[in-house]
Amino acid sequence: xxxxxxxxxxxxxxxxxxxxxxxxxxxxxxxxxxxxxxxxxxxxxxxxxxxxxxxxxxxxxxxxxxxxxxxxxxxxxxxxxxxxxxxxxxxxxxxxxxxxxxxxxxxxxxxxxxxxxxxxxxxxxxxxxxxxxxxxxxxxxxxxxxxxxxxxxxxxxxxxxxxxxxxxxxxxxxxxxxxxxxxxxxxxxxxxxxxxxxxxxxxxxxxxxxxxxxxxxxxxxxxxxxxxxxxxxxxxxxxxxxxxxxxxxxxxxxxxxxxxxxxxxxxxxxxxxxxxxxxxxxxxxxxxxxxxxxxxxxxxxxxxxxxxxxxxxxxxxxxxxxxxxxxxxxxxxxxxxxxxxxxxxxxxxxxxxxxxxxxxxxxxxxxxx
Ligand code: PMP
Numbered sequence: 001x002x003x004x005x006x007x008x009x010x011x012x013x014x015x016x017x018x019x020x021x022x023x024x025x026x027x028x029x030x031x032x033x034x035x036x037x038x039x040x041x042x043x044x045x046x047x048x049x050x051x052x053x054x055x056x057x058x059x060x061x062x063x064x065x066x067x068x069x070x071x072x073x074x075x076x077x078x079x080x081x082x083x084x085x086x087x088x089x090x091x092x093x094x095x096x097x098x099x100x101x102x103x104x105x106x107x108x109x110x111x112x113x114x115x116x117x118x119x120x121x122x123x124x125x126x127x128x129x130x131x132x133x134x135x136x137x138x139x140x141x142x143x144x145x146x147x148x149x150x151x152x153x154x155x156x157x158x159x160x161x162x163x164x165x166x167x168x169x170x171x172x173x174x175x176x177x178x179x180x181x182x183x184x185x186x187x188x189x190x191x192x193x194x195x196x197x198x199x200x201x202x203x204x205x206x207x208x209x210x211x212x213x214x215x216x217x218x219x220x221x222x223x224x225x226x227x228x229x230x231x232x233x234x235x236x237x238x239x240x241x242x243x244x245x246x247x248x249x250x251x252x253x254x255x256x257x258x259x260x261x262x263x264x265x266x267x268x269x270x271x272x273x274x275x276x277x278x279x280x281x282x283x284x285x286x287x288x289x290x291x292x293x294x295x296x297x298x299x300x301x302x303x304x305x306x307x308x309x310x311x312x313x314x315x316x317x318x319x320x321x322x323x324x325x326x327x328x329x330x331x332x333x334x335x336x337x338x339x340x341x342x343x344x345x346x347x348x349x350x351x352x353x354x355x356x357x358x359x360x361x362x363x364x365x366x367x368x369x
Contacts (some may be wrong), residue, residue, distance in 0.1 A: 007343035009333040011152055011296060012174065013194040017338045020248045021197075027244060038244050043237055051244050058250035062259050063176075065183050065206060065247070072205040072225065073233040073243055076193035078104070078173040080266030081203060082111035084223045085169055085188060088215050090116035090143050097121045097142035097166065101158065102129045102151030103327070104171060115217075116143070118318065128328075129154040131288035144187070150175035151193075153325040155298030155332060156291040167211055176204070176297050177253060178265040178337055187211040193242055195295070196337045198249045201242030253337065262337050267345045269335045270294040276348040280355050282306070287329065297369040300330030306358075314350045321345070 008015040027038040041048055056071045065071065074080070090096045095117035098109050101124050112118050119142060122133035129151060139147045144167040150157045152174040161168070166185035176189070177196040183189065187208040194200035205225065212226050221227050227235050253262060274292060277285045277299045286298040301307050307350065311323060324330040331345060332339060 007319045007346050011334045013200050014336050015338045017252045024245045024246045055247040057328050070229045072228040081190040082108040086112035086115040094143040095119045097145040099147040103153045105148045120334045132156050132158045134293040142166045144169045144276040152296050155287045155296045157293035157295045178266050198246030199242050201239035266294045269341050272344050273297050278350050280351050282355050297333045313354050
């Protein structure tokens with residue numbers, strides 16, 4: 001049995017449920033009792049075909065995907081989608097609308113510009129992407145509207161977007177399966193696996209079949225969504241192990257009660273941590289309170305000189321992965337699905353105790369003068 005010895009707040013790859021790790025380890029030794037490892041079997045075997053089928057069914061069920069959509073398992077991470085989606089859907093004479101709301105949307109914009117025009121409908125760059133822009137218009141003639149639903153680095157999350165008739169394409173890498181979404185609002189959703197889905201290696205794409213009819217450009221086979229759909233994501237060798245562990249993880253999520261249950265738990269975890277950040281005089285949150293992410297909580301210390309000390313203090317209590325992204329600094333605590341609320345309590349207690357120790361030191365210093 002896997003015993004959790006650390007409270008893993010890493011931003012991705014990140015914590016996975018202990019049960020999933022145990023089952024994955026068993027399958028590495030002997031997959032389904034067939035006398036072979038999951039790492040050794042062909043992707044063309046009936047055993048693996050049933051893994052593909054179950055993973056696809058779980059995605060459909062957990063996200064409540066309506067008819068008329070295909071579920072694809074790709075490689076190259078979410079970063080490959082930045083160029084692939086533009087290659088497929090942005091044509092030279094068209095413009096695509098992009099919301100510039102963080103580091104990863106900037107990267108998506110840079111890649112799209114290789115294939116056509118980009119209309120940045122709004123940006124939050126002016127304040128270091130600490131909020132989600134509101135009150136913008138999406139041009140009616142845009143090829144598509146692209147946004148990032150959760151900004152993993154900056155710690156902001158988008159809960160609504162303006163109504164539009166333009167196809168909506170969303171990078172949901174860091175909040176997919178963490179909250180309910182209405183899939184019918186989107187024509188393409190993509191997400192790297194390594195947060196709430198499973199280990200790195202697989203990229204999920206949920207795409208409306210009618211969008212695939214709009215591809216005009218000649219696209220290399222490995223970048224053509226239709227090839228993946230027509231071959232059941234088995235055009236070439238898929239990331240077998242990553243898909244298998246994603247299946248185990250989605251089974252775990254289903255057993256827990258699905259996305260609405262985990263959403264309730266995720267809200268409780270986020271409230272707990274943000275409450276402490278707002279209460280504790282040593283810390284402050286980085287994201288605008290209206291746009292705070294439930295998945296990635298970014299915060300700093302009022303006295304930056306104490307940050308390393310706090311990291312060491314927390315590490316001594318088993319808290320890992322809370323150092324902020326290098327361009328942002330401070331701390332980032334990721335509260336993905338598999339992180340139990342008890343781990344958030346440990347972090348909150350660390351902050352609390354650090355504050356108390358700080359007060360004691362201050363008191364001792366003031367008494368000694
Ligand atoms: N988009 C978002 C929102 C992300 O968080 C990440 C990675 N953390 C990416 C895109 C890039 O994903 P990948 O590393 O799988 O290419």
